[in-house]
Amino acid sequence: MGRRRRLVDPAAEAGAGALPKVIAALSRSLPAGPSPEIFRRAKFDRPEAAPALWQLLFRLLSPRSADGASASLALEAQVCLVKSALRSQGYPRLVLAQLPEDGSRGSRELLLALSWLLARGPLPEQLLAQAHVQLGDEIPVCECEALASPGPRVPHVEAEGPVDIRCVQWLMGRLRFRWRCLIASQQEQCTLLSKLLRRLERENTGLEAALEWRRGELVFWRWMDTVLGACPPEAPAAATQPTFLPRIAERGLGRLELAARELRALQEELCEATGRRRAAWEARVGGQGRGPQWSSARQALQKAVEQELAALRWAWEQDRGPARPHGPHRLVRCEDEAPGGQHLRAAEVIQALRSQEACLEAALRRLQGQCRQELARLAGALPGLIWILPPRC
Amino acid sequence: MSIVTVQLGQCGNQIGFEVFDTLFSDSHSSQGLCSKRENEAYRASCKERFFNEEENGVPIARAVLVDMEPKVINQTLSKAAQSGRWKYGQHAYFCQKQGSGNNWAYGYSVHGPRHEESIMNLIQKEVEKCDSLSGFFIIMSMAGGTGSGIGAFVTQNLQDQYAHSLKMNQIIWPYGTGEVIVQNYNSILTLSHLYRSSDALLVHENDAVHKICAKLMNIKQISFSDINQVLAHQLGSVFQPVYCAEGSFHYRRNPLGDLMENLVPHPEFKMLGVRNIPQMSENSLAYSTFTWAGLLKHLRQMLISHAKMEEGIDWQVRPPLSGLPPLGKMPLNKELHFNTSIANLVILRGKDVQSADLGKKLRAYLHQYTKFGIEEEDFLDSFTLLEQVVASYYNL
Numbered sequence: 001m002g003r004r005r006r007l008v009d010p011a012a013e014a015g016a017g018a019l020p021k022v023i024a025a026l027s028r029s030l031p032a033g034p035s036p037e038i039f040r041r042a043k044f045d046r047p048e049a050a051p052a053l054w055q056l057l058f059r060l061l062s063p064r065s066a067d068g069a070s071a072s073l074a075l076e077a078q079v080c081l082v083k084s085a086l087r088s089q090g091y092p093r094l095v096l097a098q099l100p101e102d103g104s105r106g107s108r109e110l111l112l113a114l115s116w117l118l119a120r121g122p123l124p125e126q127l128l129a130q131a132h133v134q135l136g137d138e139i140p141v142c143e144c145e146a147l148a149s150p151g152p153r154v155p156h157v158e159a160e161g162p163v164d165i166r167c168v169q170w171l172m173g174r175l176r177f178r179w180r181c182l183i184a185s186q187q188e189q190c191t192l193l194s195k196l197l198r199r200l201e202r203e204n205t206g207l208e209a210a211l212e213w214r215r216g217e218l219v220f221w222r223w224m225d226t227v228l229g230a231c232p233p234e235a236p237a238a239a240t241q242p243t244f245l246p247r248i249a250e251r252g253l254g255r256l257e258l259a260a261r262e263l264r265a266l267q268e269e270l271c272e273a274t275g276r277r278r279a280a281w282e283a284r285v286g287g288q289g290r291g292p293q294w295s296s297a298r299q300a301l302q303k304a305v306e307q308e309l310a311a312l313r314w315a316w317e318q319d320r321g322p323a324r325p326h327g328p329h330r331l332v333r334c335e336d337e338a339p340g341g342q343h344l345r346a347a348e349v350i351q352a353l354r355s356q357e358a359c360l361e362a363a364l365r366r367l368q369g370q371c372r373q374e375l376a377r378l379a380g381a382l383p384g385l386i387w388i389l390p391p392r393c
Numbered sequence: 394m395s396i397v398t399v400q401l402g403q404c405g406n407q408i409g410f411e412v413f414d415t416l417f418s419d420s421h422s423s424q425g426l427c428s429k430r431e432n433e434a435y436r437a438s439c440k441e442r443f444f445n446e447e448e449n450g451v452p453i454a455r456a457v458l459v460d461m462e463p464k465v466i467n468q469t470l471s472k473a474a475q476s477g478r479w480k481y482g483q484h485a486y487f488c489q490k491q492g493s494g495n496n497w498a499y500g501y502s503v504h505g506p507r508h509e510e511s512i513m514n515l516i517q518k519e520v521e522k523c524d525s526l527s528g529f530f531i532i533m534s535m536a537g538g539t540g541s542g543i544g545a546f547v548t549q550n551l552q553d554q555y556a557h558s559l560k561m562n563q564i565i566w567p568y569g570t571g572e573v574i575v576q577n578y579n580s581i582l583t584l585s586h587l588y589r590s591s592d593a594l595l596v597h598e599n600d601a602v603h604k605i606c607a608k609l610m611n612i613k614q615i616s617f618s619d620i621n622q623v624l625a626h627q628l629g630s631v632f633q634p635v636y637c638a639e640g641s642f643h644y645r646r647n648p649l650g651d652l653m654e655n656l657v658p659h660p661e662f663k664m665l666g667v668r669n670i671p672q673m674s675e676n677s678l679a680y681s682t683f684t685w686a687g688l689l690k691h692l693r694q695m696l697i698s699h700a701k702m703e704e705g706i707d708w709q710v711r712p713p714l715s716g717l718p719p720l721g722k723m724p725l726n727k728e729l730h731f732n733t734s735i736a737n738l739v740i741l742r743g744k745d746v747q748s749a750d751l752g753k754k755l756r757a758y759l760h761q762y763t764k765f766g767i768e769e770e771d772f773l774d775s776f777t778l779l780e781q782v783v784a785s786y787y788n789l
Contacts, residue, residue: 166659169658169659169660169661170658170659171658172658173657173659173660174654174658177559177650177653177654177658178654180557180558180559180650181559181647181650181654183557184525184526184527184528184557184558184559184647184650185394185525185647187525187526188394188525188526191524191525192524192525195524
């Protein structure tokens with residue numbers, strides 16, 4: 001088994017209670033982690049430890065989204081899934097594939113499979129990152145999807161003539177209802193806050209467990225050595241079996257080739273079509289684009305382009321060194337003025353957003369102007385028809 | 394935000410089932426009328442409103458079923474469970490072994506207090522399951538016996554216990570042909586009690602809905618289930634999500650809050666009615682085309698002529714009645730064209746009688762009520778309150 005041998009630090013603790021603590025931390029940082037007693041029994045291949053370990057492996061290997069629904073799968077189904085998942089990931093030991101489907105035996109093999117998964121990568125940390133509680137304090141940067149939304153409408157009040165008392169009663173009633181709705185939404189906020197706090201607590205426990213596991217995992221690996229030692233030696237012929245990889249059927253390969261050829265042909269067609277269109281447009285535009293009515297349009301265009309260039313240039317100057325951050329960022333309050341690195345200050349983000357806003361607004365005005373001109377042209381083309389253009393806004 | 398529904402009596406439970414069924418079909422329908430994004434936004438905003446949707450389970454209606462006999466409740470529960478698409482909560486109902494004779498006073502003064510704790514506990518459990526409560530929706534009939542009495546009592550309790558929550562009562566106006574005088578007494582008592590403790594009373598008339606079924610939907614044998622389905626469709630149209638003013642893909646979150654704030658702020662005007670168009674069966678919808686402007690115009694015509702049906706609008710010239718309130722697309726229901734006192738109409742049914750006879754007639758059926766604690770004064774109080782309501786509407 002090609003297990004990575006970690007450097008053993010002799011100065012690391014070797015207290016009698018260290019191993020159970022480390023295993024307990026491991027199982028706390030995994031979903032559905034069994035108790036340390038199960039681990040101990042598994043070393044001696046006790047059958048009663050097998051179901052818990054099958055279920056743990058199932059939770060680790062099954063796709064993330066099937067969390068809730070798959071918990072109700074029967075043990076046999078879980079066993080099958082675990083076996084096929086391990087096989088497709090290249091797990092080398094064949095004994096596991098031969099374990100009975102009812103999940104009643106093989107706890108030592110399962111323990112070895114678990115430690116194989118742990119050795120390949122930072123499994124607890126990956127799982128915790130996947131289950132991270134979304135707090136809504138993330139903001140995407142440089143992803144231009146903001147839509148301008150108008151603010152809430154201000155109700156406009158007319159005060160003319162004597163007011164009917166019933167009107168006043170009506171308004172008082174509305175006020176009372178709004179107040180009651182406010183109470184309801186405050187209660188909702190409290191419920192949701194408490195739910196959020198509970199989820200955060202669970203996440204914190206998981207994170208603490210992962211830390212504890214990392215601190216003491218040497219003890220675990222030394223113990224796993226003894227487990228491997230307790231296993232009967234593997235037959236040598238088995239070692240030459242290649243890793244099982246999913247095979248693409250022959251027919252599938254042919255189809256793949258066909259699809260690739262079709263895509264390439266499509267791409268050539270598209271290039272041709274765009275080339276033709278571009279030529280035609282240039283021919284059309286080449287004739288126009290002169291004359292007084294176009295100079296103002298051109299000026300507006302030039303100004304807009306200059307603005308965008310300025311924004312780009314500013315962005316470049318801000319940030320010569322590492323690549324400009326792109327993607328979601330979390331809002332964090334920070335006392336110290338820790339510079340650069342991967343952090344962005346709120347002021348920079350606001351400025352970037354403002355410049356984007358300015359560019360978009362200029363683009364909007366330009367497009368509106370074009371629309372107006374087009375409408376005016378259409379209106380001129382149909383005499384006898386009166387067109388009322390929308391007001392400038 | 395979520396709405397907790399309380400279904401009372403035979404009427405309330407049957408209608409409640411149809412309402413939930415309609416709402417569920419609407420939220421989860423896969424008609425390809427809109428873009429996928431719109432469908433998802435709609436579905437997301439329907440979530441949690443009327444159903445408690447767990448990840449891998451059947452959605453559970455946020456409802457409490459109350460009735461004094463088990464027959465209708467069992468039918469309702471099993472119909473929902475059989476559909477396989479949604480169901481009621483396993484223990485979200487309250488019923489007794491035996492019915493208790495169609496008596497409003499019995500329902501209000503005996504059943505109510507006796508079972509108050511159990512019923513309110515059930516409601517409390519439903520409320521706790523909600524992340525946020527928009528309010529209560531109570532379905533009951535107006536002229537029934539125990540259902541209406543208990544309904545009035547429960548609404549009063551809700552007012553005491555959840556003073557800040559919004560409450561809307563859906564009440565069914567009985568058929569005009571059922572001229573049992575007890576029905577009239579029951580209606581008076583129900584209306585007056587509800588007027589004091591509820592925020593809005595949404596009235597549906599069995600007659601009107603029956604006519605819609607007969608004339609417009611071409612149903613030959615009209616069963617209660619048909620009537621209830623039309624009713625449920627109207628209610629569903631009112632409660633399903635509506636767009637914010639600001640933009641698309643943003644739905645408003647508080648259905649009851651929005652309705653109440655815009656329709657019943659004034660404490661004296663709590664009666665509501667519903668008009669909806671088009672009134673046709675689902676099958677005919679595919680063969681008709683509508684424009685928004687046309688629909689609105691039609692609706693306005695119905696409103697002006699006080700019609701409840703799309704067709705047969707009577708355009709007689711009449712002296713101007715009341716004006717329209719300043720806001721609201723849904724009209725207030727001017728339910729009574731009384732020109733005499735309610736007491737007169739209810740007891741004497743409009744006939745001109747001597748005053749001595751009046752006394753005799755009044756006491757004729759009263760013993761059923763006084764036996765359980767509803768005295769003559771309660772009746773007089775109720776009359777006064779309703780007279781006041783009628784006068785306020787008349788003076789609009």
